[in-house]
Amino acid sequence: MSKVSLINDKTKICEKLLTAVNEQNNTYIQKIISSLVPEEIAEILEATPPQERHELWLYISREIQGDVLVHTNDEVKTSLLEQLNNKEIFELTEKLATDDITDIAQAITEKERQHILSNLDTNIRAAVETSLRYPEDTAGGLMSADFISIRSNVSLEVVLRLLRKIGSIPDSTNHLFITNRVGLYQGILPITKLITSDEELLVSAVMEQKPAIQANTDSSQVAHLFEKKDLISVAVTDENNLLLGRITIDDVVDIIREEVERNQMASAGLNEEDDLFAPPVKSTKRRTPWLGLNLLTAIFASIVIGVFEATIQQIVALAILMPIIASMGGIAGTQTATIVIRALATGKLSFQNSQHLLFKEAGVGMLNGIIWAIITGLATSLWFNNGSLGTIFGIAMLINLIVASLAGALIPLMLNKLKIDPALAAGLILTTVTDTIGFFIFLGLATMILV
């Protein structure tokens, strides 16, 4: 209920803005835009067709343009950046944290990147350059340089005095990082310990040895670590244990959302269609290979039907019933595959327990098969006024649902064994298998018994 209203609010604001853009109602646009936070504006830009998007962009105040841009998805970000010149891009980055500057630097051309880097403060430039050395989806590519590091041989009182002098502490700071003389990471001082301990104690007396994340760690592994250990922030180091930066939980939440979306898209053979309003030619280029792959697999089912051409010519009712066999097998297989793919993704299936799972799924297929064999068998007998046809359809349905359940479990397991992502490929292979086997059983039985 409340979720719907939240989303409705957003779509309403979006509709009002689009109307205002079309009516050139500048004051109104200005009024709405200025009432929104950067993350909301970013969402609205993503929901806007390209032309209106570039018009809206001009209404966003300079101070928050950078912050808005950081929150848009890669494709929208690139399309907006393409409209800007070097100077404008540089101005965007002025108020951003180093991880956000890195994010923008990853989306522009090498020439633009050099221009921006050469204009940055030395410290910020060094941090951004370090981060750019790592791929976008690693801890190094995600980290920011907005952390506070201290030495272990000072007292807590000195640390507190230092913090008061700095006057502000970066967001999501629950730990200060401890480094030695040459910047090697040594551990953390939790802020809560800093507050609750005796001020005369040395940092070394209360510090904790918390492991850092290596900069080349994959982002999804970083996310799993945060989830498992309930972390707020963690230090990032290079292979020599040199402290490079920090990753915070808000970045991790974004990683989780992106990972999920990538999986959803992958199951429909979509790679990275980030921009809802990408030009049709661009979208077609992305989507057509998957259709081609699907065509190749669909031909198998056609070949099986072709084998039984003579049978179908005699009993056209078979052709009428074929889609029901295919569809029921597809659904039963998909139900099993969905559960197995989820279990594989969370690392819950090994060789040992997958045998137990196969027995279970065969059982489910058997039970479902008996239920739907009886129902569809009877219905077919009545529909075509033909008891033998009904019997054959029922038997085919029973075998089909058992085979589909087993295929739904086996195909993701095999793909996983072959190190192919089941979320990507299982659906396509599964429907080919259930269609082909379903038609073969049904038409084969009919040929043996009825012809």
Add this chain to the structure above:
Amino acid sequence: MSKVSLINDKTKICEKLLTAVNEQNNTYIQKIISSLVPEEIAEILEATPPQERHELWLYISREIQGDVLVHTNDEVKTSLLEQLNNKEIFELTEKLATDDITDIAQAITEKERQHILSNLDTNIRAAVETSLRYPEDTAGGLMSADFISIRSNVSLEVVLRLLRKIGSIPDSTNHLFITNRVGLYQGILPITKLITSDEELLVSAVMEQKPAIQANTDSSQVAHLFEKKDLISVAVTDENNLLLGRITIDDVVDIIREEVERNQMASAGLNEEDDLFAPPVKSTKRRTPWLGLNLLTAIFASIVIGVFEATIQQIVALAILMPIIASMGGIAGTQTATIVIRALATGKLSFQNSQHLLFKEAGVGMLNGIIWAIITGLATSLWFNNGSLGTIFGIAMLINLIVASLAGALIPLMLNKLKIDPALAAGLILTTVTDTIGFFIFLGLATMILV
């Protein structure tokens, strides 16, 4: 790469444990279990068939049993709790935070719940009872009572002294909450401000007016708020602004994961099959209604084929080619629907921009249609050595892919308008529509031209 190895480690540990259970190798089981954190043990329990799961449970030391239980999914949690008596359940809860006690209290019978509540400390009991008054998936059902609240008329020095006296601060504490005399929520004191400000200042001078979340707020809305505002923790109040509890980012990460999994399961008509090893009868009961629904929709396609019975009898090649038409339409429609469902879920589609999207998708359908009409038309002509059949197949493919793209966009949009979750229902309706229309176009054209 690294993600795979992370998951492999887990499945390896899991396999070793299962072997050890079967071989009754007690010392080895004890050794592995004691090397794992509660969250890891919970994952292993979920990955273990029921019988071995209950054996493994006995090896988990009493001190962490509660913590392990809190991290298992609802169905596994319930099955483990069913094996325990009142006293054992109570002992589990002794070291848990109030939100975790609430979580367990939600999974047991009313009688067990009363027994546990009556044995809890008065303060903890009050907190748990308050939380139990709200549904599980609201801010109130999720909140914990482990927060620190202070008054605004004291100095920061007094607050610091208080914290040192308490000696420890709950995890994820980035703010202290400020209440008035009667417990009404007034705002926050960020820990970072507490550290960096002059100790002589009053709390009222540095406090911030940050809004709290109402206890009846839906959990997915809570998650969106945390994501949008990059929060670490937030206060939960009742309708009278009385401070009740606190929600922290680690709970929100769990909410996001669960939401995603629920959507994935829903698209296969699976409700909440949490336990991978649920008994087949239980699983069948859950899955069979979706098969029934699918049967009803599949009948439409059969009826359409039935209309063209005479045509198929004359040209059996049509029956052979039917699965290809159905499969290509289904895939093209699914690609569009996946994108539209994602856009709807994130509130990016309104009436205005959905028109733009429909034009775009029609364009993609047209381009894909032309490509695959030519390829499949030529292939069919060659396969059946029949130019007219090939031409008709090509034309049917073109129309079919345009219609499928439009249906892939329109069906989720309409479902959303009707307040039905598109992630749940769109797939089933879409394939019915693409099958039915695909067969109708193909067989209709063939009847008009070839017969």
